[in-house]
Amino acid sequence: MHATLDSTTVLDALRVVVDPDLRRDIVSLGFVKNLSIDRGRVSFTIELTTPACPVKDLLRDQATAAVRALPGVSDVAVQMTANVRSVSAPETGRTPLPGVKNVIAVGAGKGGVGKTTVAVNLALALTQCGSRVGILDADIYGPNVPIMLGIRDTQLVTDGKRIVPAEKYGLQVVSMGFLTSDDAPVIWRGPMLHGAVQQFFRDVAWEDLDYLIVDMPPGTGDVALSLSQTVPVAGAVLVTTPQQVSLADTRRAIRMYQKLNIAPLGLVENMSYYACTNCHHEADIFGHGGGETLASAMEVPFLGRLPVYQPIREGSDTGVPLVLAEPRSPAGRAFMTVAERTASQVSIAAHKNAEANKGKIPLIPVR
Ligand SMILES: Nc1ncnc2c1ncn2[C@@H]1O[C@H](COP(=O)(O)OP(=O)(O)O)[C@@H](O)[C@H]1O
Ligand SMILES: [Mg+2]
Numbered sequence: 224m225h226a227t228l229d230s231t232t233v234l235d236a237l238r239v240v241v242d243p244d245l246r247r248d249i250v251s252l253g254f255v256k257n258l259s260i261d262r263g264r265v266s267f268t269i270e271l272t273t274p275a276c277p278v279k280d281l282l283r284d285q286a287t288a289a290v291r292a293l294p295g296v297s298d299v300a301v302q303m304t305a306n307v308r309s310v311s312a313p314e315t316g317r318t319p320l321p322g323v324k325n326v327i328a329v330g331a332g333k334g335g336v337g338k339t340t341v342a343v344n345l346a347l348a349l350t351q352c353g354s355r356v357g358i359l360d361a362d363i364y365g366p367n368v369p370i371m372l373g374i375r376d377t378q379l380v381t382d383g384k385r386i387v388p389a390e391k392y393g394l395q396v397v398s399m400g401f402l403t404s405d406d407a408p409v410i411w412r413g414p415m416l417h418g419a420v421q422q423f424f425r426d427v428a429w430e431d432l433d434y435l436i437v438d439m440p441p442g443t444g445d446v447a448l449s450l451s452q453t454v455p456v457a458g459a460v461l462v463t464t465p466q467q468v469s470l471a472d473t474r475r476a477i478r479m480y481q482k483l484n485i486a487p488l489g490l491v492e493n494m495s496y497y498a499c500t501n502c503h504h505e506a507d508i509f510g511h512g513g514g515e516t517l518a519s520a521m522e523v524p525f526l527g528r529l530p531v532y533q534p535i536r537e538g539s540d541t542g543v544p545l546v547l548a549e550p551r552s553p554a555g556r557a558f559m560t561v562a563e564r565t566a567s568q569v570s571i572a573a574h575k576n577a578e579a580n581k582g583k584i585p586l587i588p589v590r
Contacts, residue, residue: 228295230258233265236293240285242271243278244567245574249286263297265290272573273433274305275352275566307354307433307566308573310457318454322429323357325457325569327436328450328485332472334365334441337493338462340539341529341561342438343371344546345460348562350393351546354433357388357395361423361450362440363416366400373542377401385428392547397427420449434569442476451483457569458488460526463517465495465509470517477521488568489524490514491561498530498554505530524568527561530554 237255238248249255249269258267269286271279283301290299309324320326329342339362346358360368369375372391379401380387388395399419429435439459440446450456459480463473477487492514497506508531518525529535532554538545549555 228260228263228265228293230260232293233258233260233267233290236289237286239289240282242282244571245272249282257302263295264300265296265298266300266302268302268304271303271305272308272570273352273566274307274354275349275563276305276570277560277563277567279303305353308570308577310569310572310576311455320425320429320435320454323432323435323454325434325573326450326454327434327457327488327565327569328439328447328459328480329436329462330439330447330459330476330480331441331462332469332474332476336441336462336464336469337529338362338441339365339367339371339438340535340544341460341462341491341493342436343368343539343544344535344558345562345565346394346434346436347392347544347546348558349434349436349566351550351559352562352566354566355431356393357397357429357432357435359423359427359435359437360396360398360400361420361446362438363399363420363446364440366398366403367539368396368398368438369400371539371542371544372396375400375542382428385426386423387428388430392544395429395432397423399423416445417449420446421453424450424453434566442472447479447483447485451485456485458486458572460488460491460565461523462491462493463514464493465511465513467513470513473517474521477523486572487521487523488565488572489526490518490521491526492528494531495528496530498532500533503553524564526564526568527557529557529561 234250238250240249242249254270256268256270283303286301287299290296307324311319329338331338346356349356360366374389374391377389386397388397461473461476463469480487497508515525534549535545538548546555546558
């Protein structure tokens with residue numbers, strides 16, 4: 224007869240399974256839940272910190288194998304779930320945004336690099352992984368999110384007190400563009416800008432979001448300052464193109480976010496190479512590796528490269544973003560990689576914060 228199979232034995236066996244992002248085993252991380260042992264049948268849940276976890280299948284397989292190898296086990300059933308943790312930093316004193324676990328700013332040094340394209344496809348890719356996602360279009364100079372989602376005629380709706388997000392493709396959406404007609408430019412100045420932006424950042428009835436993607440205006444500026452003063456931000460995704468001029472602007476943008484205490488989650492190189500629609504040939508028309516080199520020089524994670532690909536542009540114009548139109552194309556998979564790496568960086572930041580705050584008494588936030 225073999226030793227009795229108990230929960231300690233099973234948990235000990237599961238310590239070989241390590242979360243590659245957090246670099247700790249899933250047992251000491253507290254990810255193993257609902258363990259039940261019924262004679263030889265073992266079942267449990269592994270709760271990851273994001274549903275967009277690229278190694279989900281690998282972790283499931285490793286856990287299954289580790290438990291199956293124990294004497295007396297006849298059957299192993301593993302359920303994978305996720306509970307996105309918040310990168311909350313209580314010491315900042317900024318009140319968390321109700322209904323939102325993590326605010327992710329998508330920024331760039333300048334316009335035209337594909338910031339909105341990345342923001343929209345990132346949001347949708349995270350949704351496809353099973354996360355709850357919102358998108359806030361804070362680009363006061365060019366609020367293009369409604370066009371890219373095909374909801375350009377949407378008007379701002381309130382419930383009397385708060386702005387109610389529109390819904391499209393499973394996303395909750397609020398845009399500065401809901402306030403204005405197509406061609407009326409909005410010229411915001413000083414305090415009015417800050418007030419409007421604060422209202423957009425604070426007074427929205429978001430419902431139960433894991434990630435709120437904020438499409439920021441380009442460059443260095445007021446909106447980023449307002450954002451940093453108004454809500455806790457998990458971090459910023461910076462979009463660049465490979466040309467030297469864009470990289471130089473991106474360097475400045477990274478510094479600006481760091482100054483505002485918004486940690487860069489990583490760098491995305493958009494329009495990185497040309498992907499031919501017909502023959503799928505790929506060409507590095509702007510040179511190779513600029514984004515990656517900048518990322519490592521600035522000690523910022525590199526989140527991936529996206530091709531110049533005609534259907535990406537077409538999707539922006541028709542309101543059916545590429546990750547919905549062609550999820551399995553190389554470009555669709557490239558967006559998915561960016562989303563997974565972004566989610567990983569949020570998990571890592573949340574974990575580091577939680578470790579740093581262990582034992583500290585959270586401050587009561589003052590508004
Ligand atoms: N990877 C890409 N391939 C093809 N077209 C792209 C790509 N990224 C962006 N575009 C197109 O370039 C234009 C500018 O992109 P946009 O996301 O609006 O930039 P930004 O928000 O930085 O100003 C849009 O027409 C968009 O469809
Ligand atoms: Mg834009």
